[in-house]
Amino acid sequence: MVLVATLIGVVLGQATLVHAEQLISLRNGMVLRGVYLEVASMNQNAFSAGNEGGIQNRPIWVVDDGLRRTYVHRRGMVAAEPRDVPDLHERIEFFQPVPDGGEQVASIGQALGVTPFNEFGRRRLTVRGPSGSPFAILQGITELTAKYAKVEALKTDDSINLDMRIATSSISSDQLRDIFRRNTDPKNVDARLNVVRFFAESERYADARRELVRILDEFPDSADLKPIVGQYVENEARQLLEQAELRRESGQPQLARAILDQFPTRVVSRVTQVKVADLLGSMEETQQQVDMVHQRLAALVGELQEPVQDSLGGLVAEIKAELSPETLPRLSDFIRMGGNATMDPETRVSLAVAGWLLGNGSGETNLKIVLSLIDVRSLVREFLVEEDPGKRQEILTRLSSLEGARADYIAKMLPLMKPPMIDAIQSDSSIVADPSVAGMFHVGLDQNGFHVAQAEDPSAIPPVSYVVQLPPEYDPNRTYPCVVAMHAAGAIAETQLNWWSGVPQQAFLQQSSDPDRVVDESSVEEPEPPATMRLGHSIRHGFIVVAPRWTRGGQGDYEYTMREHDAVLSSLRHALRHFAIDSDRVFIGGHGPGGTAAWDIAISHPDLWAGMISISSRPGKTLLHYNENSKYVPVYIVKGDKDGVPLRDFGAIYDRYMTYDHDAMIVLYRGRGLDFFYEEADRIFEWMKTPGHRRPAPPDELEVVSMREGDRYFWWLEWDEMLPGLSINPVLWADAERLKAAPVKARVMANNEVIITQAPSDSYSVWLYPQMPLDFKQTITVRYRSRRKDFTFDQSVGVMLEDVRVRADRERPFWGKVQIP
Structure with a gap:
């Protein structure tokens, strides 16, 4: 009975062990679990700390879960007092021949390759040695928990002391089963049950169920454990139901429906059956509404x-062909009032058409205006794809004659339109669908062609060149969050698709190696699967991944140049024009030098991003001077604590992010060097999907800095060139006489004024739109020193459309522009 109670505690999450960990809720919506302590600083460089006036008293919390240490600022990031939780970790120890002595490893080089674990729990890790040549480290698992595996260096002729932690989730079930078979006495029921508990805590319920069934077969006296099998089945079913809900939320209703239609309801509880029925019922109700709209609208138009x-x-x-669960909310007014027989057909049809073009709540019931909106949308699309300035002016003239060509209408219309250059995906020879990977496209030049083009004209803006991965059931009427993924120097862009979206596999839903598995997503049959599909995180969560080519041939590190920025930003704008990307949910991330590039580009252009993810980066140059900009962008930094000595080498810059006005998480993996950290992807996607990580509204008051010619656009303030002596060429950084960023300060005032108080130029463009605290019905004044310009909005839409055409941002178009002088 003790065994039964222990297993039930594991299954139901009840506390049977001591309170050893805490749950720490963060303001960004995430919850960290581990043991926390408070430190004053991340900077372990005594010389640097002395230069900055000594160690500052920063209330930094370090949350250690055994795998990694996560640093957050107490006041800025922690939402509530920690809550004690039971330590449910089943710790299983293994004997390995670790050295008694040996040299303690302070830093390890880049991981070059690793073998799978064998049945003894051992593997060979190859890293780049001090001389640059490969160096092999024989490792063995000495401790295993549901969270992490402790992997230590084993005794060899050149023994070293290295305690490395890897996520248990990164070890396959097949490898774990082989290790347990080798190291567990098959006749020891207690040891066998430890394995069951381990799998249950790891949420590998199929493995736990299978091992428990074997124990019941081999140990008849354990029959009282049989009810636990049913609970594991329930947990498997819950995971499958969560997967269906995730797919539906991510814009993949067909897959969600396929999972639910084949759900093993006969072997799960009544409660689970009801949940499945409710979700199916909700999806069916939505489809019935779609069908009702089709029928009612057709009847009224008739x-x-x-x-x-x-x-x-x-x-x-178009509505009949493209109305879906994603676009249905546009027609909420029509759904609510379309059946009202007291309203004439013209009014109800107007509600439907206006809703489709302008979104829910438009309230437009004038059929004449609604009909003109159809022509307005057509002309707006023409304008956005037209390259000839003369023809664009002709389109504006035609628009001016239409009753529906109002700025407020077009501003509502733009985000609901399909990407303006969507037709080019089929007709443009520079955009090629990958023949072997579903949803993957190659845009522009391949890696070699990109390098050749840059070598031919190093001063030119690099040609647009990137690869993109779309999620399943991609719908251009739905906008998707996006990751702009920066490859490491010396790598190709395609490697980033593998990290964010998964390596292509032969079938969308893989068949399980477990013949008696009760519930698994693999039971869902996908008709006519493509040759290969990606199954990774961006696919499950419904993200678009854009991986730009940004390095020149032979480049070994990030160079902080505008050539690199242009390569990335031009690719992003091209993708926004061709694919359905939500410009309010665009993140930038990267690995190694690509992580450094992502970091620098994010805080050099903070108006573009919902957040930044930097993995194994080495910050320098402008990143040491742009802290004023960094508070506008949420950052997630991941690094190994043996990738150099990070808290000595970069502790000073990390400290600058540990303040109350930064949304920053810095994660150091224990015993890891320069790595890709695949196991952190789960938390990164959780971080990106938190409600607070959307691009915020432009600030009313700008306080930023700039020290490069290209860093000259911040939300609504732009300048052409910097005053002499203020910009620094990153290539000549070491030769610069003065390394100081120029402050930029501007503010929207309460009296319908915009004032520029400090900036590194003599000429500016100030962009205006009604979401700023300005009254567009009154004169708006822009001031810089003794200069003044007045702006009166004349209802024209030329500035708005040209802004969207150039910046490709349909979510936040500017309505007016004031130039000084």
Whole structure:
């Protein structure tokens, strides 16, 4: 009975062990679990600390979960007092021949390769040695928990002391089963049950169930454990249900429906059956609403006069073809009022068409204006793809004659339009669908061609060149969050798709190696699967991944140049024009030098990003001077604590992010060097999906800095060139006489004024839109020193459309522009 109680405690999450860990809720919506302590500083460089006036008293919390240490600022990041939770970790120890002595490893080089664990729990890790040549380290698992595996260097002729931690989730079930078979006495029921508990705590319920069934077969006296098998089945079913809900939320309703239709309801509890039925019912109700809208709209249009029917024919056909659970909310007004027989058909049709074009809540019931909106949208799309300035002016002239060509209408219309250059995906020879990977496209030049083009004209803006991975069931009427993923120097862009989206596999849903598995996503059959599909995190969570080519041939590190910035930003703008990306949820991330580039580009252009993820980066140059900009961008930094000596080498810059006005998490993996940290992807996607990690509204008051010619656009303030002596060429950084960033300060005032108080130029462009605390019905004044310009909005849409055409941001178009002088 003791065994039963212990297993039930594991299954149900009840406390049977001592309180040893805490849950720490963060303001960004995440929850950290581990043992925490408070430190004053991350900077372990005594010389640097002395230069900055001694160690500052920063209340920094370090949360250690055994695998990694996560640093956050107490006041800025922690939302509530920690809560004690039971330590449910089943710790299993293994004997390994570790050295009694040997040299303590302070730093290890880049990981070059690693073998799978064998049945003894051993593997060979190859890293780059001090001389640059490969160096092999024989390692063995000495401790295993649901969270991490402690992997130590084993005794060899050149023994070293290295305690490395890897996520248990990164070890396959097949490897774990082999290790347990080798190291567990098959006749020791207690040891066998330890394995069951381990799998349960690791949430590998199929493995736990299978091992428990074997114990029941081999040890008849353990029959009282049989009810636990059913609980493991329930937990498997819960995971499958969560997967269906995630796919639906991520814009993959067909897959969600396929999972639910084949859900093993006969072997799960009544409660789970009801949850499945409720989710199916909700999806069915949504589909019924879609069908109802089709029928009602067709019937109402049929009651209109024939000329009006003809004018609406194309749009009604579009609604019929493209109305889906994702676009249905646009027609909420029509769903609510379309059946009201006291309203005439024209009014109800107007609600439907206006909702489709402008979104829910438009309230437009004038059919004449609604019909003009159809033409307005067509002309807006023409304008956004037209390269000839003369023809764009002709389009503006035609727009001015349409009653619906108002700025407020077009501003609502733009985010709901398909990407303006979506047709080019099929017609442009520079955009090629990958023939072997579903949803993958190659845009522009390949890596070699990109290098050649840059070598031919090093001063030119690099040609647009990137690879992109779309999620399953991609719908251009739905906007998707996006990761701009920066490859490491010497690597190719495609490696980033493998990290964020997974390595292509032969089938979308892989068949399980467990023949008696009760529930698994692999039971869902996908009709006519493509040759290969990616199954990784961006696929499950519904993210688009854009991996730009940004390095020149032979480049070994990030160079902090505008050539690199241009390569990335031009690729992002190209992707925004061609693919359905939500510009308010664009993140930038990268590895190694790509992580450094992502970091620098994020805080040099903070108006573009919802957040930044930097993995195994080495900050320098402008990153040491741009702290004023960094408070506008949430940052997630991941590094191994043996990748150099990070708290000595970079502790000073990390400290600058440990303040109350930064949304920053810095993660150091224990015993790891220069690595890719695949196991951190789960938390990174959780971090990106928190509600607070969307691009915030432009600040009313700008306080930023700049020290490069290209860093000259911040939300609504832009300048052409910097005053002499203020910009620094990153290539000549070491020769610069003065390394100081120029402050930029501007503010939107309460009296309908915008004032520039400090900036590194004599000429500026100030961009305006109604979401700023300005009254567009009154004169707006822009001041810089003794200069003054007044702006009166004349209802024209030329500035708005040109802004969207150039910046490709349809979520936040500017309506007006003031230039000084």
